[in-house]
Amino acid sequence: MDADRPYxxxxxxxxxxxxxxxxxxxxxxxxxxxxxxxxxxNRDKLEALRTHLGTLVPGCADLPLLTADAADPAxxxxxxxxxxxxxxTVGPYLRYGEPLVAACADAGTDYVDLTGExxxxxxxxxxxxxxxxxxGARLVHSCGFDSVPHxxxxxxxxxxxxxxxxxxEGAAVSVRGFVxxxxxxxxxxxxxxxxxxxxLRAAGRAARERRAAEPRPAGRRIRTSAGPLRRSAExxxxxxxxxxxxxxxxxxxxxxxxxxxxxxxxxxxxxxxRLPVLxxxxxxxxxxxxxxxxxxxRRALTGLRRPGDGPSAEQRAASWFTxxxxxxxxxxxxxxxxxxxxxxxxTETAKMLAESALSLAYDDLPPTAGQVTPAxxxxxxxxxxxxxxxxxxxxxxxxxxxxxxxxA
Numbered sequence: 001m002d003a004d005r006p007y008x009x010x011x012x013x014x015x016x017x018x019x020x021x022x023x024x025x026x027x028x029x030x031x032x033x034x035x036x037x038x039x040x041x042n043r044d045k046l047e048a049l050r051t052h053l054g055t056l057v058p059g060c061a062d063l064p065l066l067t068a069d070a071a072d073p074a075x076x077x078x079x080x081x082x083x084x085x086x087x088x089t090v091g092p093y094l095r096y097g098e099p100l101v102a103a104c105a106d107a108g109t110d111y112v113d114l115t116g117e118x119x120x121x122x123x124x125x126x127x128x129x130x131x132x133x134x135x136g137a138r139l140v141h142s143c144g145f146d147s148v149p150h151x152x153x154x155x156x157x158x159x160x161x162x163x164x165x166x167x168x169e170g171a172a173v174s175v176r177g178f179v180x181x182x183x184x185x186x187x188x189x190x191x192x193x194x195x196x197x198x199x200l201r202a203a204g205r206a207a208r209e210r211r212a213a214e215p216r217p218a219g220r221r222i223r224t225s226a227g228p229l230r231r232s233a234e235x236x237x238x239x240x241x242x243x244x245x246x247x248x249x250x251x252x253x254x255x256x257x258x259x260x261x262x263x264x265x266x267x268x269x270x271x272x273x274r275l276p277v278l279x280x281x282x283x284x285x286x287x288x289x290x291x292x293x294x295x296x297x298r299r300a301l302t303g304l305r306r307p308g309d310g311p312s313a314e315q316r317a318a319s320w321f322t323x324x325x326x327x328x329x330x331x332x333x334x335x336x337x338x339x340x341x342x343x344x345x346x347t348e349t350a351k352m353l354a355e356s357a358l359s360l361a362y363d364d365l366p367p368t369a370g371q372v373t374p375a376x377x378x379x380x381x382x383x384x385x386x387x388x389x390x391x392x393x394x395x396x397x398x399x400x401x402x403x404x405x406x407x408a
Contacts, residue, residue, distance in 0.1 A: 084109065092196075094119055176234065363382075
């Protein structure tokens with residue numbers, strides 16, 4: 001523990017929708033003696049949040065408050081210098097996130113966020129990875145539903161395959177992940193998605209620059225390969241390739257961890273059981289993608305949900321997710337696992353984000369530095385934390401039953 005730093009954790013963006021949920025989770029679950037603080041740009045909102053937390057957990061009535069703004073790099077440098085770990089919930093990250101990443105990289109401060117924006121993650125690698133390696137900072141993006149269940153689910157699957165003796169050393173291994181979820185989204189999430197859709201060319205350019213700059217693991221082959229839309233016997237559903245950041249995070253974990261083997265392939269899909277649902281979803285996504293390219297339409301869509309707006313407690317209570325994995329090294333070696341939980345976008349994301357920060361602050365982890373993934377930085381220690389916190393990591397007997405879950 002850095003005795004010269006007053007805080008173990010600082011939560012930046014605490015008054016936003018997901019930030020407030022993360023603050024509530026920390027209030028109830030931070031270990032005794034944890035020194036943590038709330039940070040944001042609006043002092044009045046910070047004080048209101050602290051008052052609310054104090055009604056939940058009396059000891060939180062005196063939480064320190066730090067005023068800092070994403071547009072004021074000096075204030076962010078003060079936040080980074082004051083903490084061992086900083087949590088950021090301020091998105092869209094491409095617009096607001098870099099100054100805090102830079103501050104943490106310079107200060108040698110560990111950093112976690114919940115971004116699902118590939119362009120942002122690639123740019124942060126290009127601009128700040130080397131500095132973070134030099135200072136010892138661990139920059140861990142995508143510590144929410146993007147991409148903890150998928151990243152840790154693959155790690156869990158490989159661990160179970162070894163335990164069942166179906167993953168011999170040196171074998172080529174393939175893992176496929178099938179995602180199903182029910183829930184709604186906040187204004188911040190919607191704004192981030194629209195921003196990413198409007199910047200596909202820029203995102204592609206950043207990805208190419210990163211591939212050119214990032215070393216590849218010597219003597220090992222890491223691939224992502226989803227293939228075309230198809231009916232999957234393993235998922236007992238239509239398998240829709242998902243172009244989200246999750247497969248990229250899994251591949252980077254595989255590159256960082258030699259225990260994924262000399263040849264590793266990951267495929268990432270949405271599992272959709274009914275064809276009409278698939279067609280309606282595809283049509284809606286296509287329309288949104290087209291609208292995101294037209295600035296007036298994009299602005300109009302952004303106005304439909306304000307930052308800070310989000311699903312009610314009742315809506316979150318009815319939400320759920322499952323990610324089912326199939327790992328194999330050849331015929332007859334398939335192992336089925338599942339990661340599942342409640343509301344994916346907010347309740348469980350706040351839990352994943354907070355536990356990721358607590359793991360960096362308190363767990364005995366392998367030495368890493370620079371931009372690293374959840375599986376590379378925290379690995380099984382984070383699986384253990386999330387299992388204790390109520391997420392389910394399970395081994396299944398076979399493919400899922402044909403009966404739909406919660407009407408999906």
